[in-house]
Amino acid sequence: MPRExxxxxxxxxxxxxxxxxxxxxxxxxxxxxxxxxVYRMVWHPSLARLCIFVAIFGALSLSLYK
Structure with missing residues (x-):
């Protein structure tokens, strides 16, 4: 896939x-x-949301450039 x-x-x-x-x-x-x-069981819901976003974006990015 092209870079741009x-x-x-x-x-x-x-x-x-x-x-x-x-x-x-x-x-x-x-x-x-x-x-x-699920968010009632985690220590910091905002941090959990950020981690989920980073994991999704990282997985999609790796699938593109691998």
Whole structure:
């Protein structure tokens, strides 16, 4: 996959759509975990949310560049 792509004449990095997809996936997982009550069992819910986002974004990035 190319390192950048053109969108209406503007070069965008390939990681941008992955970042947006990571935000969407993290939002869905956040709602599911909130509904299941997972965040009541963790010490710091905001830190858990950040870690989930970093893990999703890292996995998507590694799948792109591997």
């Amino acid at each position: 792509f053109a969108l209406f004449g503007v070069l965008l990095p390939t990681l941008l759509p992955l970042f947006i997809l990571s935000i969407v996936l993290q939002t869905v997982l956040d709602r599911v975990f909130g509904w299941l009550g």
